[in-house]
Amino acid sequence: MNGAHSAALSVVRSLMIDPCGHCDAREIGLCAAMPDEFIVQLSTIMRVIRLDPGTALISEGDDARHYFTLTSGSAKLYKTLADGRQQIIGFLFTGDFVGFGARDLYPYTVEALSKATACRFQRGQLEGVLHAFPELEFRLRGMASDEIAQAHDHMMALGRKTAKERVAGFLMHLSERMRRLGQPSNPMTLPMTRSDIAQFLGLTLETVSRVFSDLKAEGAISTGPGRAVTLDLQRLTAIDGEGIG
Amino acid sequence: MNGAHSAALSVVRSLMIDPCGHCDAREIGLCAAMPDEFIVQLSTIMRVIRLDPGTALISEGDDARHYFTLTSGSAKLYKTLADGRQQIIGFLFTGDFVGFGARDLYPYTVEALSKATACRFQRGQLEGVLHAFPELEFRLRGMASDEIAQAHDHMMALGRKTAKERVAGFLMHLSERMRRLGQPSNPMTLPMTRSDIAQFLGLTLETVSRVFSDLKAEGAISTGPGRAVTLDLQRLTAIDGEGIG
DNA sequence: CGCTGGGTTGATCGCACTCAACCCGCGTGG
DNA sequence: CCACGCGGGTTGAGTGCGATCAACCCAGCG
Numbered sequence: 001m002n003g004a005h006s007a008a009l010s011v012v013r014s015l016m017i018d019p020c021g022h023c024d025a026r027e028i029g030l031c032a033a034m035p036d037e038f039i040v041q042l043s044t045i046m047r048v049i050r051l052d053p054g055t056a057l058i059s060e061g062d063d064a065r066h067y068f069t070l071t072s073g074s075a076k077l078y079k080t081l082a083d084g085r086q087q088i089i090g091f092l093f094t095g096d097f098v099g100f101g102a103r104d105l106y107p108y109t110v111e112a113l114s115k116a117t118a119c120r121f122q123r124g125q126l127e128g129v130l131h132a133f134p135e136l137e138f139r140l141r142g143m144a145s146d147e148i149a150q151a152h153d154h155m156m157a158l159g160r161k162t163a164k165e166r167v168a169g170f171l172m173h174l175s176e177r178m179r180r181l182g183q184p185s186n187p188m189t190l191p192m193t194r195s196d197i198a199q200f201l202g203l204t205l206e207t208v209s210r211v212f213s214d215l216k217a218e219g220a221i222s223t224g225p226g227r228a229v230t231l232d233l234q235r236l237t238a239i240d241g242e243g244i245g
Numbered sequence: 246m247n248g249a250h251s252a253a254l255s256v257v258r259s260l261m262i263d264p265c266g267h268c269d270a271r272e273i274g275l276c277a278a279m280p281d282e283f284i285v286q287l288s289t290i291m292r293v294i295r296l297d298p299g300t301a302l303i304s305e306g307d308d309a310r311h312y313f314t315l316t317s318g319s320a321k322l323y324k325t326l327a328d329g330r331q332q333i334i335g336f337l338f339t340g341d342f343v344g345f346g347a348r349d350l351y352p353y354t355v356e357a358l359s360k361a362t363a364c365r366f367q368r369g370q371l372e373g374v375l376h377a378f379p380e381l382e383f384r385l386r387g388m389a390s391d392e393i394a395q396a397h398d399h400m401m402a403l404g405r406k407t408a409k410e411r412v413a414g415f416l417m418h419l420s421e422r423m424r425r426l427g428q429p430s431n432p433m434t435l436p437m438t439r440s441d442i443a444q445f446l447g448l449t450l451e452t453v454s455r456v457f458s459d460l461k462a463e464g465a466i467s468t469g470p471g472r473a474v475t476l477d478l479q480r481l482t483a484i485d486g487e488g489i490g
Numbered sequence: 491c492g493c494t495g496g497g498t499t500g501a502t503c504g505c506a507c508t509c510a511a512c513c514c515g516c517g518t519g520g
Numbered sequence: 521c522c523a524c525g526c527g528g529g530t531t532g533a534g535t536g537c538g539a540t541c542a543a544c545c546c547a548g549c550g
Contacts, residue, residue, distance in 0.1 A: 079401050082486050087404040089397050101394035108397060134379045137386060144389035149346035151396035152334050152353060156324050158403035159332040159447030163538065193496065202404030207538055209498055241327050408506065438528065452506055454530055 038133050045125040051112035060109045066120050067099035073116025074191040078199065079108050088200040091192065093181055100144050113191050158202045166201040167211045168239040175231055187230040283378050290370040296357035305354045311365050312344035318361025319436040323444065324353045333445040336437065338426055345389050358436050403447045411446040412456045413484040420476055432475040
């Protein structure tokens with residue numbers, strides 16, 4: 001392979017997974033550890049989308065014509081009830097695939113939390129590439145499986161945990177997520193507001209704020225400046241109560 | 246293909262998806278509409294498991310050595326917290342795949358609600374067959390994707406819906422599920438107890454019982470004999486409040 | 491300067507939880 | 521035969537956690 005080709009590949013890779021400077025060789029996103037041939041094929045069908053904070057990548061009810069991967073920044077994925085109540089299903093970070101769960105219409109909205117970029121793929125075209133690369137199909141199933149495991153944890157939290165347990169568990173999960181992304185994990189900077197956290201945890205923003213205050217008071221976390229949080233994992237683990245009996 | 250071979254295949258098929266007599270050609274489970282060659286391969290690596298009510302197919306924390314498909318009966322899939330609180334993640338019926346979300350250990354318990362049968366596959370062996378049949382890999386991803394969509398709906402219910410909305414939505418979803426399985430859907434017979442419903446909906450059994458009484462009082466459902474329920478879909482839909490704003 | 495979004499804290503309310511009593515049907519055994 | 525236990529279900533009384541309503545602070549910004 002010549003130098004120009006290799007350079008083009010690296011551009012494509014960096015479009016699909018933003019070089020964050022902290023990432024090592026961990027598996028992130030669709031491209032990691034895939035053959036150049038695959039990268040090239042993907043590059044011919046993808047389009048880069050740039051998002052400002054608060055703008056929607058996809059909207060609930062729209063025709064589900066595309067799949068995406070988030071390549072930088074963060075986003076929230078949420079559903080809305082007829083009367084306006086909203087539930088954030090999950091937060092998305094670099095490397096996350098967007099499109100699971102969609103049949104003909106998107107059953108959720110995805111909205112950027114910060115400035116973010118995404119790769120957009122025509123559904124049929126990506127399916128075509130997947131057929132040509134069964135390894136990718138396998139990995140995508142793995143990602144779906146992981147998302148299911150995450151969803152299970154979250155259902156447990158929403159159905160059975162107290163407000164304090166939910167917040168403690170959330171902070172630890174988020175920290176672990178940041179660590180895997182190669183970003184600062186403790187202290188870490190929250191990319192979302194109290195309201196977002198509340199809508200994710202099935203609480204109100206007031207309750208979340210109160211729990212943060214309580215956790216600070218008992219020394220399980222400390223906050224600031226800005227949205228920085230420092231975790232005392234020991235105490236948070238004791239509060240959370242995760243795990244089998 | 247000769248008659249004996251064909252007969253053997255039909256036996257295998259019936260092992261993997263119990264012939265319920267009501268099913269038409271809908272896609273259920275792994276085998277539906279797959280080539281005979283695939284059925285034969287699967288049959289060499291599967292083992293049939295028979296379950297009595299209340300017995301566990303897999304237990305949280307065990308080594309995740311197998312995948313399963315439920316081929317008859319029904320089951321509940323649940324997680325347990327350290328102090329014993331339980332959350333039912335979902336109910337399983339004929340054709341459902343069991344194993345998504347598992348990495349090295351099973352993160353949940355699966356327990357039969359009624360007499361049930363399942364097909365058990367060594368994980369590695371099933372993965373091998375999947376590599377040989379990319380079409381299956383594709384379908385499995387589809388099943389995972391559907392499970393994610395279901396999980397999203399359930400998170401919305403757990404996080405944002407009132408007790409009455411949760412029960413109304415649950416009954417309608419269950420009825421729709423029964424219909425797709427070719428079983429009586431209205432009236433239908435609940436395969437689970439009030440306590441199971443409560444653990445699924447993030448409520449207590451008393452609350453579920455009260456809501457059933459309320460729904461009866463306002464004519465949205467009628468019950469009996471036994472666990473039979475008749476739904477007034479009109480009224481239940483009005484109560485549920487599903488859908489986008 | 492005032493406005494807006496994000497955050498904290500206080501006072502009160504109400505939905506669902508908790509504790510408790512009771513019913514029914516069923517299987518088991520004295 | 522009835523007694524008994526047990527799982528499943530219903531209903532009542534009282535409680536509490538988190539929601540609601542409201543006031544206020546701060547920082548950023550046009």
